[in-house]
Amino acid sequence: MxxxxxxxxxxxxxxxxxxxxxxxxxxxxxxxxxxxxxxxxxxxxxxxxxxxxxxxxxxxxxxxxxxxxxxxxxxxxxxxxxxxxxxxxxxxxxxxxxxxxxxxAPDTGNMEVFERYGTEKMKEQWLRPLLEGEIRSAYLMTEPDVASSDATNISMSCVRDGDDYVLNGEKWWSSGAGDPRCKVYIVMVKTGGGDLPKHKRQSMIVVPADTPGIEVLRPMEVYGHDDAPHGHMHIRFTDVRVPAENILLGEGRGFEIAQGRLGPGRIHHCMRAIGQAEMALEQMCKRALQREAFGKKLAQLGANFDIIAECRMEIEMARLLCLKAAWYMDQGDARAAAPWISQIKVVAPRVALKVIDEAVQMFGGQGVSQDTPLATAWTHVRTLRLADGPDAVHRRQVARAELKKHTQEKI
Incomplete structure (x- = not known):
């Protein structure tokens, strides 16, 4: 190849x-x-x-x-x-x-969902203004009372009642839902019981953000920061009625849609994380050449040469892995691409965090303050180790793919 x-x-x-x-x-x-x-x-x-x-x-x-x-x-x-x-x-x-x-994000993933799976009415009402940048959107999946890294646990109730579905439950870490321009949610809900296969119990439904019964409880803070005006909101749904036509593809198709949505979204996050690492390294190098201590430039003190070199090499390795995962996605085989996406989803945030942290160290007290963008960058990238699946889940997928090469047993 x-x-x-x-x-x-x-x-x-x-x-x-x-x-x-x-x-x-x-x-x-x-x-x-x-x-x-x-x-x-x-x-x-x-x-x-x-x-x-x-x-x-x-x-x-x-x-x-x-x-x-x-x-x-x-x-x-x-x-x-x-x-x-x-x-x-x-x-x-x-x-x-x-x-x-x-x-x-999360607009790009939501736009892909509307483009691939939405009705013509949805495309006109939501996709068109999203493509024009006129509105924002949110994707509601994670729930406070279940381990949402296993998405078969998603439990928000979604019950058919005549021409509507009625939603009850809570979602949190709903990124972008705090933005006043956020007009629509795509929500993962539970529509099937224990008699169905576990991957056929969830569905996705489109919910206008101003639907009666939706209550934004609070913004979730990341290390004390609320990320306003974007926000990661904790939201309660109480008897929220949504037209039955708003369900995407029909009941039980939620996992199918999620896999189509999350693959590109995960790798897009990783690509941007590499950009954040590059900026942190640039800031680190400039600081090392401008600041002096003990009569020398910081670059010449301690292990700073080694630190800068290691950061450069790790960024290059992460970028190549990201490009390889992207290449597998371009081949059109989602199953073959999945282990590579999982690998870079672990590696890119890890590398970016290391580089940002080393840059913070080079700046000293200023590095953890509001006077550089490094502290905010660190909190965003640290969150990325949990978003779209935590590291442990992705490592599990990588290990399963590796073990399958050597056994016929189910892993």
């Missing part, structure tokens, strides 16, 4: 345009944007904050730098997953990057 990680010529030019916009137009506005969050209601965008974000989005859209995530689709640029990896890495270098180019 010829395995290629090469960008086509036209896409190399496209990538340079994205890289240029990130460096010269987005990054210079990061601090100004962040400063607006604590003004007034943290869960509403200030006029200036919206002006910055929407202004950048408009520039990107006008320049045709929009919806790169639509791999192998006539609606996008037709990038392969391998090619998109390079774009996602660049976008990961700034907190605003993904949204400016309309490539944010």
């Amino acid at each position: 010829n395995m290629s990680f090469v960008l086509r010529e036209e896409n190399r030019t496209l990538l340079e345009r994205v890289r240029d916009m990130i460096r010269n137009e987005i990054m210079p506005l990061e601090d100004e944007y962040q400063a607006e969050i604590n003004k007034g209601d943290r869960w509403q965008y200030t006029e200036h904050q919206a002006e910055i974000l929407e202004g950048l989005k408009a520039k990107a859209k006008t320049a045709g730098l929009w919806n790169f995530w639509l791999t192998d689709s006539d609606k996008g640029f037709g990038l392969t997953t391998v090619e998109y990896a390079y774009f996602a890495e660049e976008m990961g270098k700034t907190p605003l990057g993904a949204e400016v180019f309309n490539c944010s």
